[in-house]
Amino acid sequence: MEKQYKTIGEDAWKNNVEKVNAELFIFTYGSLVVQLVKDYEDYAAVNKQLDKMGYNIGVRLVDDIMARTSLERCSGFTATAEVISKVGFKLFLNVAPSVASWSADGKEFSLIVDDNPLNDFCELPPKAVQDGLWYSNVLCGVIRGALEMMQMQTEVEFVRDVLRGDDTSEIRVRLLRMLDEEVPASDD
Amino acid sequence: MATNTQAQTQAQSLMKLDNKASKRSAMLLEQNVSRPRRDRVGLSAFAFLFAEIIRYSQNRVLGIQELEAKLSEVGQRVGVRVFELAMWREKTVHRETRVLQTLVFINTVVWRVLFDKQADSLERSTENDDEYMITDNEPAILKYISVPKEMTSFSPGAFISGIVEAIACCCQCPARVTSHVVPADGLPLRTVILLKFDSEVMDREKQLEASK
Numbered sequence: 001m002e003k004q005y006k007t008i009g010e011d012a013w014k015n016n017v018e019k020v021n022a023e024l025f026i027f028t029y030g031s032l033v034v035q036l037v038k039d040y041e042d043y044a045a046v047n048k049q050l051d052k053m054g055y056n057i058g059v060r061l062v063d064d065i066m067a068r069t070s071l072e073r074c075s076g077f078t079a080t081a082e083v084i085s086k087v088g089f090k091l092f093l094n095v096a097p098s099v100a101s102w103s104a105d106g107k108e109f110s111l112i113v114d115d116n117p118l119n120d121f122c123e124l125p126p127k128a129v130q131d132g133l134w135y136s137n138v139l140c141g142v143i144r145g146a147l148e149m150m151q152m153q154t155e156v157e158f159v160r161d162v163l164r165g166d167d168t169s170e171i172r173v174r175l176l177r178m179l180d181e182e183v184p185a186s187d188d
Numbered sequence: 189m190a191t192n193t194q195a196q197t198q199a200q201s202l203m204k205l206d207n208k209a210s211k212r213s214a215m216l217l218e219q220n221v222s223r224p225r226r227d228r229v230g231l232s233a234f235a236f237l238f239a240e241i242i243r244y245s246q247n248r249v250l251g252i253q254e255l256e257a258k259l260s261e262v263g264q265r266v267g268v269r270v271f272e273l274a275m276w277r278e279k280t281v282h283r284e285t286r287v288l289q290t291l292v293f294i295n296t297v298v299w300r301v302l303f304d305k306q307a308d309s310l311e312r313s314t315e316n317d318d319e320y321m322i323t324d325n326e327p328a329i330l331k332y333i334s335v336p337k338e339m340t341s342f343s344p345g346a347f348i349s350g351i352v353e354a355i356a357c358c359c360q361c362p363a364r365v366t367s368h369v370v371p372a373d374g375l376p377l378r379t380v381i382l383l384k385f386d387s388e389v390m391d392r393e394k395q396l397e398a399s400k
Contacts, residue, residue, distance in 0.1 A: 019228035092233035
């Protein structure tokens with residue numbers, strides 16, 4: 001299964017995705033974070049705003065994936081995790097974080113993002129580390145938003161980040177409940 | 189005594205933080221920047237991010253001019269970094285001080301770094317000596333940004349003009365840079381980046397020209 005998704009992701013990346021210079025993207029993200037830090041002057045609020053922007057992206061991004069791949073409905077949450085990593089991350093950021101640390105009930109897993117493009121060139125000032133800035137928090141919002149479009153309500157958060165001096169970056173994804181089909185909520 | 193221990197723990201936690209931070213710094217410093225570490229990401233990823241940046245900025249401004257200024261600010265921080273990297277990597281260019289050379293540098297090197305192609309044209313304004321235009325017929329990064337009807341004067345290229353403004357400034361040729369959508373046949377997104385150089389730059393040009 002894992003392999004099948006890997007192939008889907010790699011094929012789509014190769015043949016079906018328009019690309020842009022990675023550094024332009026990375027600098028632009030960095031510039032956005034700086035803007036938020038300036039505007040809010042509070043790192044917790046920046047985390048929140050990044051998550052919100054990610055969510056807005058996530059709810060749109062599912063369509064983009066569907067348009068570029070021939071994915072079928074996931075058989076379960078395990079498959080979902082693989083798709084997020086091998087297809088989702090792959091198509092947009094050209095990396096595939098590994099899926100790890102499943103909880104016993106199969107409702108929680110971690111994405112180990114060893115090579116997070118957003119982190120390139122980035123160094124956080126000690127104050128930002130101390131006050132708890134999760135620089136790439138936008139990713140959490142993206143995952144949460146995308147899963148909500150697939151009728152899964154989740155909690156997604158960073159638990160480790162190399163920018164904060166941890167050995168690796170880890171995003172924890174927790175499935176809360178399945179949603180009934182309904183009209184999507186307004187996005188602002 | 190209690191406060192003493194408290195201060196100690198605080199100092200310890202700060203030191204721990206500092207150690208962690210310096211580990212990251214050391215890692216960054218060891219990275220080789222002479223070639224890009226990674227090549228490409230998805231254009232959709234950029235488009236989604238850019239759309240969010242526009243939406244966020246829009247909520248914090250009153251008019252289109254302010255919105256463009258805000259986007260330009262985001263672009264300027266990108267420009268400074270792109271400039272540094274481009275100077276470091278391009279072996280054949282050196283820091284230009286003349287206006288025309290600076291423009292050619294932006295038109296070719298910078299555009300290639302950012303968008304994998306040269307800009308489509310570089311022209312001097314026929315009306316004003318201090319105005320130059322760089323045109324991109326199809327800016328890829330603006331492809332998925334659709335501007336609503338009631339905002340037709342808004343040019344999302346303000347982000348690009350911000351990049352250009354920062355780079356012109358880094359080249360010691362400060363200019364006021366604006367962006368304008370000028371559609372042509374089959375090229376609805378054709379964007380003109382207009383540079384109006386500061387008067388000091390033009391004065392310097394004249395001096396340099398005279399001393400030749």
